[in-house]
Amino acid sequence: xxxxxxxxxxxxxxxxxxxxxxxxxxxxxxxxxxxxxxxxxxxxxxxxxxxxxxxxxxxxxxxxxxxxxxxxxxxxxxxxxxxxxxxxxxxxxxxxxxxxxxxxxxxxxxxxxxxxxxxxxxxxxxxxxxxxxxxxxxxxxxxxxxxxxxxxxxxxxxxxxxxxxxxxxxxxxxxxxxxxxxxxxxxxxxxxxxxxxxxxxxxxxxxxxxxxxxxxxxxxxxxxxxxxxxxxxxxxxxxxxxxxxxxxxxxxxxxxxxxxxxxxxxxxxxxxxxxxxxxxxxxxxxxxxxxxxxxxxxxxxxxxxxxxxxxxxxxxxxxxxxxxxxxxxxxxxxxxxxxxxxxxxxxxxxxxxxxxxxxxxxxxxxxxxxxxxxxxxxxxxxxxxxxxxxxxxxxxxx
Numbered sequence: 283x284x285x286x287x288x289x290x291x292x293x294x295x296x297x298x299x300x301x302x303x304x305x306x307x308x309x310x311x312x313x314x315x316x317x318x319x320x321x322x323x324x325x326x327x328x329x330x331x332x333x334x335x336x337x338x339x340x341x342x343x344x345x346x347x348x349x350x351x352x353x354x355x356x357x358x359x360x361x362x363x364x365x366x367x368x369x370x371x372x373x374x375x376x377x378x379x380x381x382x383x384x385x386x387x388x389x390x391x392x393x394x395x396x397x398x399x400x401x402x403x404x405x406x407x408x409x410x411x412x413x414x415x416x417x418x419x420x421x422x423x424x425x426x427x428x429x430x431x432x433x434x435x436x437x438x439x440x441x442x443x444x445x446x447x448x449x450x451x452x453x454x455x456x457x458x459x460x461x462x463x464x465x466x467x468x469x470x471x472x473x474x475x476x477x478x479x480x481x482x483x484x485x486x487x488x489x490x491x492x493x494x495x496x497x498x499x500x501x502x503x504x505x506x507x508x509x510x511x512x513x514x515x516x517x518x519x520x521x522x523x524x525x526x527x528x529x530x531x532x533x534x535x536x537x538x539x540x541x542x543x544x545x546x547x548x549x550x551x552x553x554x555x556x557x558x559x560x561x562x563x564x565x566x567x568x569x570x571x572x573x574x575x576x577x578x579x580x581x582x583x584x585x586x587x588x589x590x591x592x593x594x595x596x597x598x599x600x601x602x603x604x605x606x607x608x609x610x611x612x613x614x615x616x617x618x619x620x621x622x623x624x625x626x627x628x629x630x631x632x633x634x635x636x637x638x639x640x641x642x643x644x645x646x647x648x649x650x651x652x653x654x655x656x657x658x659x660x661x662x663x664x665x666x667x668x669x670x671x672x673x674x675x676x677x678x679x680x
Contacts (some may be wrong), residue, residue, distance in 0.1 A: 414438025
């Protein structure tokens with residue numbers, strides 16, 4: 283196939299060669315292929331019947347396709363990520379010209395190499411609809427974890443929709459080469475998702491995480507009974523709520539999470555343009571929302587995401603962003619906590635631009651190794667491209 287470069291798709295060029303040993307019976311519009319395809323990426327066994335309606339140009343197909351050593355990495359030109367795959371699947375269905383196919387796929391992927399790990403025992407049972415939707419089950423029963431996903435989703439719609447249930451048991455991300463963290467740890471959880479939307483910005487519905495358990499012998503592990511994310515319209519405004527045993531959060535208004543950093547930068551840049559430069563590719567923010575977040579404890583954050591933070595009392599963060607009026611207000615209260623092994627108390631963060639200036643203050647106390655308490659405060663004011671910062675500190679012997 284090397285002489286056909288530019289005339290065939292790249293994926294076929296990477297096959298190097300194709301030889302068929304078997305039986306082809308029928309006509310081009312009604313054909314049965316039974317035999318073996320030999321290629322530079324491996325051997326594929328087929329027993330497939332295909333037919334084409336010459337008037338409507340709709341195609342029907344059914345049969346089985348299998349391979350014990352198909353080199354998926356070579357086929358996709360991603361040999362560092364993918365390796366060989368061993369599969370046996372049954373296919374049947376039809377599609378219309380210039381439309382999504384409607385078909386049914388059932389079978390087993392006995393082994394699948396990804397990121398230099400060989401996954402085993404993956405079962406498929408999916409119906410694909412001509413509007414781009416999927417419905418069925420995907421399961422994996424591997425030595426380093428089991429996963430089962432049931433439900434339907436459609437990402438081809440203008441507004442994608444999802445209705446899924448997932449169960450994960452004893453999944454070992456480190457052993458599966460999915461993460462360089464969580465060595466000797468396993469994760470189990472249940473997930474239910476019923477929502478529409480392309481992202482959290484336009485999400486409408488509910489995602490619920492149940493019985494999240496992290497077993498980590500070296501760090502003690504943790505358990506989260508439930509975390510629910512609900513999004514929709516309330517009194518004509520978007521609203522996002524997060525409820526769990528370790529935190530609650532409410533975000534209400536017009537928000538776009540990926541433009542929040544741009545809202546901060548563009549607001550502060552008005553007061554100190556020499557210090558902050560707006561990049562050409564920075565998105566134009568149109569945020570106008572309020573937020574109220576309360577963090578009860580940080581066991582899940584510290585164990586699951588390895589954030590070295592421990593709360594002794596609940597912490598809060600609230601405020602608003604309004605790009606139309608170029609205003610922001612953020613205040614945080616962190617009464618008593620430990621970060622990276624150091625204990626702090628009476629932490630207060632306050633930022634706002636009430637009039638012609640932007641001001642920000644941070645106050646708190648840090649417990650020294652000697653037992654003394656170091657109290658500190660940082661006050662910053664920005665105005666007319668001038669930044670004034672005042673730092674105060676003092677030590678109290680305990």
